[in-house]
Amino acid sequence: MSNHKLDVETRGRELILTRVFDAPKNLLFQMWTSCEHLSHWWGPKEWPMDECTMDFREGGEWLYCLRGPNEGDESWGKAIYQEIDQPDKLVYKNYFTDSNGTVNEEMPEMRVTVEFIAQNGQTKMIETTLYDSPETRKSVVEMGAVEGMNSSLDRLEERLAEIHKSQKPTT
Amino acid sequence: MPQDTLSATFGALADPTRRAILASLTTGDKTVSELAEPFDMTMPAVTKHLKVLEKANLIERTRKAQYRPCRLHPEPLRDIDKWMEQYRRFFEESFDRLDDYLERIQAKENTDE
Numbered sequence: 700m701s702n703h704k705l706d707v708e709t710r711g712r713e714l715i716l717t718r719v720f721d722a723p724k725n726l727l728f729q730m731w732t733s734c735e736h737l738s739h740w741w742g743p744k745e746w747p748m749d750e751c752t753m754d755f756r757e758g759g760e761w762l763y764c765l766r767g768p769n770e771g772d773e774s775w776g777k778a779i780y781q782e783i784d785q786p787d788k789l790v791y792k793n794y795f796t797d798s799n800g801t802v803n804e805e806m807p808e809m810r811v812t813v814e815f816i817a818q819n820g821q822t823k824m825i826e827t828t829l830y831d832s833p834e835t836r837k838s839v840v841e842m843g844a845v846e847g848m849n850s851s852l853d854r855l856e857e858r859l860a861e862i863h864k865s866q867k868p869t870t
Numbered sequence: 871m872p873q874d875t876l877s878a879t880f881g882a883l884a885d886p887t888r889r890a891i892l893a894s895l896t897t898g899d900k901t902v903s904e905l906a907e908p909f910d911m912t913m914p915a916v917t918k919h920l921k922v923l924e925k926a927n928l929i930e931r932t933r934k935a936q937y938r939p940c941r942l943h944p945e946p947l948r949d950i951d952k953w954m955e956q957y958r959r960f961f962e963e964s965f966d967r968l969d970d971y972l973e974r975i976q977a978k979e980n981t982d983e
Contacts, residue, residue: 702959703969705961705962705965707936707958714957714958716958716961716965717964720968720969720972721969721972721973722972722976726972726975726976727972730968730971730972736971737970739967739968740964740965740966740967740968740970740971741964742960742963742967743959743963743964744963744966744967824965827959828957856975
């Protein structure tokens with residue numbers, strides 16, 4: 700395995716993950732666009748992708764299931780492609796769903812942008828997630844004054860304060 | 871973490887009045903009438919919101935005489951924090967696997983040539 704590290708950054712309502720891979724941009728783009736490739740890497744080691752159907756076109760859907768180590772551990776998700784700009788960029792909305800692909804309306808919706816930038820034979824991949832439930836974030840900011848919050852929530856709160864400041868429209 | 875608990879938290883936080891109620895409780899316990907004061911709402915309407923918050927485990931109603939003041943219960947909010955942490959870890963682990971997979975398929979391509 701290479702020594703490339705994941706870089707994590709928050710900016711406004713966005714969470715930005717950046718990592719460099721030792722592969723050309725075209726190949727990296729392909730990794731995202733077929734069930735065959737995704738089955739080798741999508742999901743944590745203990746929660747690999749176990750089912751996948753994909754209609755790769757703008758407006759098309761990708762439905763997948765991750766299965767965990769215990770009987771009955773499963774998590775369904777769906778992506779709807781918003782923008783496909785091969786091999787530079789991919790934009791999709793991500794939802795929590797049931798096995799039929801029915802969206803769980805109470806969970807936050809996320810808009811994910813994946814960008815691929817070639818650099819010296821490697822590819823920098825930037826995955827930006829925009830949270831579409833700013834009210835939730837805001838309310839957590841308002842909670843910041845609560846006594847006894849743990850330090851990790853304090854860190855979250857700092858990030859959220861930033862989000863609160865920059866937040867204007869609701870998507 | 872159980873997804874239904876998280877959705878209960880997100881569901882409860884989805885309403886602006888309920889968020890305002892929670893924000894108000896960050897300064898200390900309050901009775902239902904104290905909570906109702908800043909809103910142009912009837913007591914039953916406020917009580918309805920409190921029930922949602924109570925069900926999501928975001929507040930608790932203490933048993934102090936007839937007042938039953940409400941108290942903030944921040945634990946579910948920590949779950950949201952944990953969930954965000956999980957989200958980051960999801961990609962960290964996936965990207966590690968992607969790295970290995972890319973190495974394997976590129977090595978294979980080179981031997982094929």
